[in-house]
Amino acid sequence: xxxxxxxxxxxxxxxxQTVLVIGGSGGMSSRYRDVVEKHGWSLRHYENRVPPGxxxxxxxxxxxxxxxxxxxxxxxxxxxxxxxxGAPVVYLxxxxxxxxxxxxxxxxx
Numbered sequence: 001x002x003x004x005x006x007x008x009x010x011x012x013x014x015x016x017q018t019v020l021v022i023g024g025s026g027g028m029s030s031r032y033r034d035v036v037e038k039h040g041w042s043l044r045h046y047e048n049r050v051p052p053g054x055x056x057x058x059x060x061x062x063x064x065x066x067x068x069x070x071x072x073x074x075x076x077x078x079x080x081x082x083x084x085x086g087a088p089v090v091y092l093x094x095x096x097x098x099x100x101x102x103x104x105x106x107x108x109x
Contacts (some may be wrong), residue, residue, distance in 0.1 A: 017062035019104070020087075021045045022079045023071025024095040031097045039104050050078040061087035063107050067095040 019041045021032050026047040036043040041062050064079060068091050079089075088107070092099045 017060045018042050018044055019062055020064045020079070021067065021100065022064065022075060023047065023067035023069075025070060028095070028097065032100055035097055035101050035104060039108050041104075046075065046079075048072075049075055063087060063104070064089045065100060065103055066091050067099075069093060070095045 019036045021036075021043060024032065024045065024047060026045075029043075029045045029047075032045055033043045042059075064087050066076060066079060066089065090103045090107070092103060
């Protein structure tokens with residue numbers, strides 16, 4: 001019973017957090033979202049640029065994932081303003097769904 005309550009509390013805490021995916025493929029957004037939501041987080045995917053004012057709308061950031069093979073230097077630099085809260089940053093060599101899944105599983109563990 002205690003383990004179940006603890007699990008529900010962790011799930012609620014994750015629901016309030018966002019995973020930012022910087023770069024990657026816009027056509028993969030829905031697949032990225034599926035992977036992130038299976039871990040209980042919400043997703044914000046920025047493929048080309050971070051829109052003005054988005055810092056206030058992302059909520060608490062659980063993780064920032066930068067897909068280095070598919071990100072511009074300007075977008076990477078914009079991401080640094082979003083990481084100001086000390087959120088962990090993970091750099092992935094691949095923009096694949098499996099690479100994102102592995103990063104999230106490592107973070108969730």
